[in-house]
Amino acid sequence: MSMPLLRRLALTTAVAAALMVGAATGTARAAGPLTYDLKPTRIAPDTYVFEGSTKHFTRANGGNILNAGFIVTADGVIVIQTGPSRRYGEEMRAAIRKVTEKPIRKVFISNLHPDYWLGSQAFADVPIAALPGTIAGIQEEGSGIADNMYRLVGDWMRGTEVTVPTEPVYGSTVKFGDHRLRLIPLSGHTAADLMILDETTGVLFTGGVVFCDRTPTTPHATIADWLKELDAVEGLDIRLMVPNHGHIRSDKACVAQTRDWLTWLDGTLRHAVDSGLDMAEALELPTPERFEVLDVLREEYRRSVAHLWPKIEQAALPRVN
């Protein structure tokens, strides 16, 4: 009687131990430290990009939907965009450290959207430069933007706080080591869009002005101005284009792609308002097949209806009292 009982106890313990090991491993895999696993790609001399997904912010990608970059100059490292969270900024800085021992000299932020600047906490000890309109926008909307990112991607955001850029910049050409950077202030995608052209390598960081194979986003957009921004890009002499969202290309095909989308979007919504459709109906309008190459097409189309419709309607309806 006593022997079987002992054997049974021993067996139970062994099973329990095995289960615990299994549980511990499983837990480690599921809830272990989140990581963006950032790996820089060298795209030109001294120039690197962390290529992100072309999707929307999700709990799977942690908001890594951008192409942040850095340029290693004799004067130190120039960082372009800091990503969607403190964690991203910290991982980015650690990854840069693996490429060069040089200190971070300056950070540039292209606009107020969340994935451009929420990682700035990791660079709080260096000047963070942005256009005055971007700084004002982050001061005004930054905490709401951060709150929404916590809701969208969750734990990836842990510890992320609003870090407002510290240095206003304007249209100018600045020199860091051998690299001459042309700072190009524009407005259209947002009220303040900073493009950075490295005249030394011919690499253009477009920020949100050009999207490549990824549907453009419009929460702060004025379409007519955005089209003029694209004209400005057409006039630049470049070797490589780095959009903040989408693919890096050596030609300007994605300028035309962005223009095509914006023109179609604006024209379609204006026509819908003019035909007496309501906003809920506009959400269901079909998107032409040629735009299927743009990632997250229907999601961004619907978001754009919400962004653009009220103003178009306001302009289109006549006063009656």
Next chain:
Amino acid sequence: MGHALYQAGLAGAMIVVAGTAFAASSPSDPLNSVMWEALRDQYFAGAPVVFDDAVRVNAPAAAEDTRAVPVSVDATALGKVVEMVAIADLNPFPLVLRYHPGTAAPYIATRIKIQQATAVRGAARTADGVWHVSGVMVDAAGGGCSAPPASYAQKDWADHVGEVQARLWPADSDGVARLRLRIRHPNDTGLVDGIPAYFVETLQVEAQSPGGSAELAKIDSLEPVSEIPSIRWTCVRRRTPRRWCCAAGTTRAARSGRPFRCRRRAPNPR
């Protein structure tokens, strides 16, 4: 011990009985909203209720701007409808509007505030007294009902309250005419600190057409209708009204809210 078991058995039996009785009188909510039973009792008090996909509610799956979420309720498949309501279950004030279609079609579209992710419903009461209910889930970041209106960013906003923009689209080949109204109004919910409730409460549209009745339709509008309400009616008739006019009443409790009117000859020259 035996007594306790007997009690447990009795309780179980009662639950089963109650469950059966409930299921027979009112169907369970396909959207599984915790508020459904309370809202049903409040807004459809005792009237028969059916969930009916013939009522089509169109709203985005995720709200991009919680202060202005587009919603349309289309009950034209039911034929003659006496009254329609729109409800956002988890809003601090769930009832969005009551629509009395009159001689207009049972279709209404507007934009609403939502406070958090919620079921958004449309219901239509047919002449037999039955409420036909349908709805969709809308995910949201929250805060739409308690955010201050953007109108106040403009210093002269008060000078423009009551301005109406509108357009009538004459009847198409199916005899369907559309009317869209946009009213400058902050539509304050009263939930923002220091800003009392101030919103459009009634909106009445009259049509002047040969042989037609004067009142086209009426809306009892409530807090959740968005700032600067934008509303679309659909009229199904062979002839487009020659003239139409609208009148809107606004909350008087706060500020100098007073009714305003608009008038227009149709069709619109544009």
